[in-house]
Amino acid sequence: xxxxxxxxxxxxxxxxxxxxSKLTTMEYIRSKQFKIWGVxxxxxxxxxxxxxxxxxxxxxxAINWQEADLVCHNALFDAAILSERFNIIPAYYSDTACxxxxxxxxxxxxxxxxxxxxxxxxxxxxxDELVKAKGIVDLPPEIEEEIAKYCIQDVDLTYAIxxxxxxxxxxxxxxxxxxxxxxxxxxxxxxxxxxLIQSLNDEIANKEKKIEAAGVERAVLASNxxxxxxxxxxxxxxxxxxxxxxxxxxxxxFGKSDPAFIQMQEMYPQYKSxxxxxxxxxxxxxxxxxxxxxxxxxxxxxxxIPLKYYAAHTGRFGGVDRLNLQNMPRGSELRxxxxxxxxxxxxxxxxxxxxxxxxxxxxxxxxxxxxxxxxTDVYAAFASTIYNRKINGKTDPTERFVGxxxxxxxxxxxxxxxxxxxxxxxxxxxxxELPDSEAMSVVYNYRxxxxxxxxxxxxxxxxxxxxITEALHGNTYGPDGLLRIEKNSIRLPNEMSLNYTNLxxxxxxxxxxxxxxxxxxxxxxxxxxxIQALARIVITDALxxxxxxNNLNVAFTVHDEIIAVGPKQDPDTTMETITQMMEVRPPxxxxxxxxxxxxxxxxxxx
DNA sequence: ATGCATCGCGCG
DNA sequence: AAAGCGCGCGATGCAT
Numbered sequence: 001x002x003x004x005x006x007x008x009x010x011x012x013x014x015x016x017x018x019x020x021s022k023l024t025t026m027e028y029i030r031s032k033q034f035k036i037w038g039v040x041x042x043x044x045x046x047x048x049x050x051x052x053x054x055x056x057x058x059x060x061x062a063i064n065w066q067e068a069d070l071v072c073h074n075a076l077f078d079a080a081i082l083s084e085r086f087n088i089i090p091a092y093y094s095d096t097a098c099x100x101x102x103x104x105x106x107x108x109x110x111x112x113x114x115x116x117x118x119x120x121x122x123x124x125x126x127x128d129e130l131v132k133a134k135g136i137v138d139l140p141p142e143i144e145e146e147i148a149k150y151c152i153q154d155v156d157l158t159y160a161i162x163x164x165x166x167x168x169x170x171x172x173x174x175x176x177x178x179x180x181x182x183x184x185x186x187x188x189x190x191x192x193x194x195x196l197i198q199s200l201n202d203e204i205a206n207k208e209k210k211i212e213a214a215g216v217e218r219a220v221l222a223s224n225x226x227x228x229x230x231x232x233x234x235x236x237x238x239x240x241x242x243x244x245x246x247x248x249x250x251x252x253x254f255g256k257s258d259p260a261f262i263q264m265q266e267m268y269p270q271y272k273s274x275x276x277x278x279x280x281x282x283x284x285x286x287x288x289x290x291x292x293x294x295x296x297x298x299x300x301x302x303x304x305i306p307l308k309y310y311a312a313h314t315g316r317f318g319g320v321d322r323l324n325l326q327n328m329p330r331g332s333e334l335r336x337x338x339x340x341x342x343x344x345x346x347x348x349x350x351x352x353x354x355x356x357x358x359x360x361x362x363x364x365x366x367x368x369x370x371x372x373x374x375x376t377d378v379y380a381a382f383a384s385t386i387y388n389r390k391i392n393g394k395t396d397p398t399e400r401f402v403g404x405x406x407x408x409x410x411x412x413x414x415x416x417x418x419x420x421x422x423x424x425x426x427x428x429x430x431x432x433e434l435p436d437s438e439a440m441s442v443v444y445n446y447r448x449x450x451x452x453x454x455x456x457x458x459x460x461x462x463x464x465x466x467x468i469t470e471a472l473h474g475n476t477y478g479p480d481g482l483l484r485i486e487k488n489s490i491r492l493p494n495e496m497s498l499n500y501t502n503l504x505x506x507x508x509x510x511x512x513x514x515x516x517x518x519x520x521x522x523x524x525x526x527x528x529x530x531i532q533a534l535a536r537i538v539i540t541d542a543l544x545x546x547x548x549x550n551n552l553n554v555a556f557t558v559h560d561e562i563i564a565v566g567p568k569q570d571p572d573t574t575m576e577t578i579t580q581m582m583e584v585r586p587p588x589x590x591x592x593x594x595x596x597x598x599x600x601x602x603x604x605x606x
Numbered sequence: 607a608t609g610c611a612t613c614g615c616g617c618g
Numbered sequence: 619a620a621a622g623c624g625c626g627c628g629a630t631g632c633a634t
Contacts, residue, residue, distance in 0.1 A: 223630070224631090255615085282629085284628070284629080318626065328616080524623090525621075527623095528622060529623075561618080
């Protein structure tokens, strides 16, 4: 089907209090204050037209949306106005901000910045925001005229950016941008409002009780300097400190997992109510997230899912619009309030250790790959080599955890001190104290046993040099030239690139720029980035496949997990379909053993 | 008041 | 020479 390209940009009323920097997109669009000043529309390559407030409805109604490819810069805003205010869902969504971010993820995707980067011509510049329109509901003609001029300029720029970026932009990635926008504008999950409000009230009451029990003011508990003063003056305790890894300066060790803080709590159990109150005051995630969720959901309970396409330079999604659905606490009430609509179920499927598998595959570490393929408990198997005895995953959980931490962390060059610290932090499992010599020996063992992985770090160091040496561009690594080195980037098998903007060697160390800030990069880290990028391609390919099935909608994704809404009948068959689709090996990695675990329930958590 | 950096914490 | 990695949000503290 040949689609009509509809490039579109809404101009809407805003004021000091009522604006997108203070509200989420849905709060802004659903507000009583919401008002469209006008809209700029360009149909295919015809001239852009401005339609003022009174003309908007008719003009939108005249468009055949079943054959429309909607093109916006930041479609999450304009497309949501169409869906929430006009009930309009176009056949296809395109988003030039997403495209720009996909092609150049370390730089700004703002319209003005993208235009500056893409076009030398000074006429291709975004005009300034019209500040004098702020707070004016009904625009006087002369101001509207100016706004219309800027709007048409923005539409023209968006169209020009789209035309410039489209050739060579993979179809699969365009489809993914469409799917991402659809998650927001055509939601399939619902929010259990009553349950969420109940849990929010419980949480608030619980907090109050803890603060009261401690007998310390909230402000004292919340502020590091004030809390330190309180410890010193009222309890006679010297506040624990540490050296900041970021600034190298002394700072209070008040973090939940700071060893000195934990030690202090153990030393003074008589102040337990104070420690509890401090921790509860510092963790407001449940409260804030609950109110964000309530604000995100529609009156028909449907939950619009905001996801940021290509948030990470590895291609991973991120959260956006003040609601991050990619870090919902596991097993929490929050998750349980996200539910399937009547007659449906939530299907959740995730790849088992996909990055560890991808690493073994890329490094050609055959033994490890064989273990994954045959379903061996890889973590227990490596633990067996650490402890020099057969480790059983069930009866030796602590030993298995050490093996797991090793397999997941040591593959990217983690040193023994950090390995030791990770285990003793207890942040991802039981607290395990390894003596220096043992930690060293585990790391040595890993690098020795999986020497091809350690060798891959060295190759990646070479890749960094290739990326900044013109004569070496075009070098490849991996089967069938899987990864192709280009200037400051590595071409991936889906034709997107892993970018290292302004990559350079400074005194023997490599660094690149992300949003203008220097980021260090080295062999082990580059390997990790490559693995993450490759794994991301596997999961998004599967996501698009699943989305094409007519009884399934992908609601969202969390890195190695797909959350879909499907029918209630015959759930095992549906689950099996999803699992099988996800386990199909990519054409560029036909020997990569994939494994998927799935489950279903009426909510996003059992 | 507002913006920016840092820290802490949630997820993968 | 050695270095696990990737996000976003809220609160706080400090600079403007």
